[in-house]
Amino acid sequence: MQAQSLSYYEILHLPPPPHTTPTISEIRKAYHSALLEHHPDKSILTANDSSTPTVDEIVEAYNILSTSSLKVLYDQQLESVQQSKKIEEARFKRLIAQADSIDLDDFQTATSCVQHSKDIFAESSSITLSTGYARESCHGYPEDTCNLQQIWFRNCRCGKDDAYLVTESMLEHAFLESDNAQSDDRQILVQCSRCSTWIRVLFSLAE
Known part of the structure; x- marks a missing residue:
């Protein structure tokens, strides 16, 4: 389970598609930076903070985004979730407008x-x-x-x-x-x- 429903891109502090497509080098760099930032031995402030990603979640995010076939599937899933959210937000706005x-x-x-x-x-x-x-x-x-x-x-x-x-x-x-x-x-x-x-x-x- 990802921390507080963060996407893999958010866990690694990478801009999600369709804004840009990070290279494998950028993904690897972001992975090492995230490990350093959130490792319990390195970061005292976030070691006990459930709202920040764990080392396991950072590793999982890296494994998915650095594997081309898995990244394609994940991007498709992420786009589907975002579209569903937009539809639900539009529906909510209509309900509120009619209130x-x-x-x-x-x-x-x-x-x-x-x-x-x-x-x-x-x-x-x-x-x-x-x-x-x-x-x-x-x-x-x-x-x-x-x-x-x-x-x-x-x-x-x-x-x-x-x-x-x-x-x-x-x-x-x-x-x-x-x-x-x-x-x-x-x-x-x-x-x-x-x-x-x-x-x-x-x-x-x-x-």
Whole structure:
């Protein structure tokens, strides 16, 4: 398994096709540089870092890219993955463009323990947000482990109750990540927990 889904080109710090086609000499040079950079005896900072490639992964990347027949097959596979990603990104953009805009004031609201909510719903599929997210439903959990927040929820037209969920943490994150510092108006995208429908939730800093 490649570290953090890095491609063999990324592991060796080589530009992937179709940008360029590295020569065997360039691949060999990149291989030795990567070994030196990530070898546990040479690099103290990355020796215990799971996000960086291991020596075995570097060797595997070199063996594939330095073998002509294997490199051709790998390049074809990589191109197929990239094309699939582009198609999925285009599909996602279409879904977002079609998303309905709904004001946060149009949601129902309650106090929620977001820490244990998934465990609560795992115990009973019939529990809805309006009851299941209440503090009393955190039975069996020490109170100091609960993370109480205000939540907002709304049904989806697919028929799923409480399909859209918004938490205080989500609103805070959206506000901090927003590029529009001149306005208190913000928005976040939320997907139905059952179907692929997205909505655009509008809110303001005052909320």
